[in-house]
Amino acid sequence: MCGIAGFAGKEAWQRTCEMTGLLHHRGPDGSAVYDGKTACLGHTHLKVTGDYPQPALSGGSVFVFNGEIYNYRDFADVTSDTEALARILSGGMESLVSAAPYINGDYSLGLWDGSKLALLRDPVGVKPLYYGRSSDGFGFASERKALWKAGIRDVKALSPGAMLADGEERRVVDLPRYEPVLDEEKAIGTLDVSLAAAVRARVHASAAVTFSGGIDSALIGALAPGMPLVTVGLEGSHDIKAARHAVRLMGVESRHVVYEIGENDVEAAVAGTVYAVESADPLKVSIALPLYILAQKARDDGYRVLLSGQGADELFGGYARYERAFDEGRLPEALDHDLRHIAEVNLERDDAATMAHGVELRVPFLDMRVIAAARRMGPSLKVRRNGKDYIRKYVLRKVAEKYLPPEVAAAPKKAIQYGTGVQKTLERLARSRGSAPAGYLESQYRKVFR
Template sequence: MCGIAGWLDRERDLTRETETVRRMADTLARRGPDDSGVWTAPRIGLGHRRLAVTDPEHGRQPMTATGPDDGRDTAVVSFSGEIHNHRELRAELRARGHRFRTASDTEVILAAHREWGAEAITRFAGMFAYALWDIGTQTLHLGRDPLGIKPLYYAEHATGVVFGSEPKALFASGLVRPEVDAEGLVDVFTVAAKRPGDAVYRTIRQVLPGHILRFDHNGTTSHRYWQLVTAPHEDDQETTVATVRSLLDRIVAEQTVADVPLGALLSGGIDSSAITAIGASAMAAEGLGTLATYSVDFAGGEDDFTADALHVSRDAPFVRAVVDHVGTKHQEVLVEPASLLSESGIALRARDYPGVGDLDVSLYLLFREVRRHLTVALSGEGADDAFGGYPWFASEAERPSGGFPWSAGVKDRNAVLSPQLRPHLDLHERLESRYREALGEVPHLDGESGVDRRMREVYYLQHTRFLPFLLDRKDRMSMANGLEVRVPYCDHRLVEYVWNVPWRLKRLGGREKGLLRAAVEDALPAEVVHRPKSGFPVGQSPEYLESVRTAVSDMIEDPGSPAMELLDADTLRAMVRNQDWVNGTFTPPPILPRALQLNEWLTAYDVQVVL
């Protein structure tokens, strides 16, 4: 896991822009604290910040490939992420005559490109984003993993394109300004409704998940190499359960391979607990020692905890049950509630745009502590999306909401908007348009109707709208600490299989994630197998809530607050007075800490609003 940046230009001599490319890459230093490198040629500059995970000694980047006959460079790559099946690919490529200088997965990408061309990306299993320059054809390839686990942003300009792992790298080129239009503001004021490829900023795009972009003398082309394929599910219940377990065993075993310390994030829920149990078993089988696990809670959380729609129970008792059952080396990370506000700016700069307030900050603080001990951590992210873990899955099966399920029931989205902004931005209208657009993409099964048809839609929305929101948050908060977080449930092989499993099997026993529970029940304590879904901890300390109220009140009264040109002061004042302004859901009450981030973003990034 690293940070990549680069610049392609059809007119400028980029050998004279080495320092610009280096400056772009250095904005990503937190993603790659171990090493840095720059490679330039007349038309291309590639920069890299390295987090050394695989072959730390020899895997420096940008990495070049040389021709077998004359020893000249034929390609160069800057790569972020992990190719989890690189060992198998290396063996296959060796059998085809390729020689390797390193044990890194980066070199496998270069060899695979030489062997299979741009189609090599279809053979990679993992999380990745890379920029590969083919010297012979003078072609730039920007590739991204199937589900978009690793980010890759780009902005085209008159004579070329700049790109990087985060928007800040593009801003450092001097060719891109932080501007946001009405569509970008929709992404700021709502959660998980971003259209694939959008990036909040007006002139910046993301390489789509499962796509590869090519830039050459003919222009720009986009190729989709992976997508969810709809087909009848032929396996019976027993085979389905066994297949899910077999896939998890294989994927987790691949992802426990690292040349640096590795552990797991453990919440005591079925998702992370299953990864912990399978990962511990895989490490023991390879003689890799005891798996280290980490959980998070808030200081005073036992006294302050109040159950809500997404948080039905505290994690601690279930974490302890898994630790005792599996036998991990465990540490609990306690977050001081006051730090949720004081560290908010760091979380903002990790994202480069406003996120979800204290939900971001608490995750950042967990990752910061874990990074003191580990370089790589396994996570249960993505299980709810694949297996149907959120409350809205069952709700949609019973009574479809007619919109994005996670934001159903929001009565007046526009209430928070300032009077001068409302004529330019109707959030209800924009979200309805985006929802219809998303439904038009769903690959339905011929003859599918009723609940099965609706649930196919819900799972598609989940994978293409909500999961990217989660993966974006996970990537920014982890990589801001130089921590690589791996997500086995987002492996495309598992997602492909579960996609076609009908709702009745996913909900075995009438339980959310019933299929997953059945697949791993032999590996975990019964109380964990049957624990209902409970979300990531949120700050509920009265002192923290009061500090947010005070900060928002100060922002409202400050005539220099740029956010107040976009926000309605009376609505915010009402939220400040309301004791229930934070409720653990994705509905308006959590807007207060997000409003503070919005204000800081507009100021710190000098964002220009273009309406």
């Protein structure tokens, strides 16, 4: 996990150095810039899984890479995913494009072959990558603000699964096909095996689970025995109460770490969160705030990786709106749409909030094996009528019953901004300044980006 940047055009070295410096928070353990004269690439390093030097040379090309490839040993007998990429890229970007459908991981990458820049992003969009052009040249970076620093104002996110070359995006790797062929018993077994493997692949000595007491985080916690379970919230908030209740039922109180915060903590984090997510949108900021604070406190305690339940709702029908979609016979289309847009709606925000403190967010539910399993299940395995009510995430709850007490496996969903108490606190802070949240956050945005 890291920050990457590059620029081709006028003053490429200076612009790339400035962008790389602005991304220091993403990689506080080191940085380097490759000088290709007309094009330069920069990298900031967050030491989690390896020390293979970047920018990395491969044949006649140089590349920078952000992310994790969990099955890299399928491609080369090496000790790191970056080294495996270097082997693949010795045949050029098209060699990586050919390998991409077989990669299980989260990544974004920029490559300079001596004449042009090419970019690539994983098929879900777990790792961010932005690009743009000005009158002085073309640039890319892990965050928009780095491109703004380089004088590029019209910034776009590279689409998930897309390669950008010669100024054109084209999709080169897609999600697994939707083929609902599994019956309930096979669906439960397949999901059990794939999710357990996904969690194992993401376990790390400096990792913890973001824990709210809901089914998604509780199941990850159960599949990662011994890993700390970290909870953030205001005193008396739903999430702290639910998390404490869940760990008692699970018998894992010794693993539970609670970061109880107050209004002053939220106030102190507002400007940093706005800067991190590069937005004054009240919904985006209210969701990012608790994750920003959690990452800060987790990093202070020595955690460099957080495992999140992000993606479970879009795969297994967790939101209330999916009940209507189920009744209208369009649940598969609704889930497919939301999964294809999860990067812009959720993942880019969450990455920015945690990486502001040099903490890598890993999402086991968005492992390719889990996605493939989910897309082999029909609607009734995800949303099920129960009299007048609905059971959302039905198949996931059946898997959870193997690992969790029934009350935890059936726990209802509560959005993080409400569960942590941050939403009401943000509203109080805005009122104390005679403003609505939108106005208050806009004033913070103008301050941090003036």
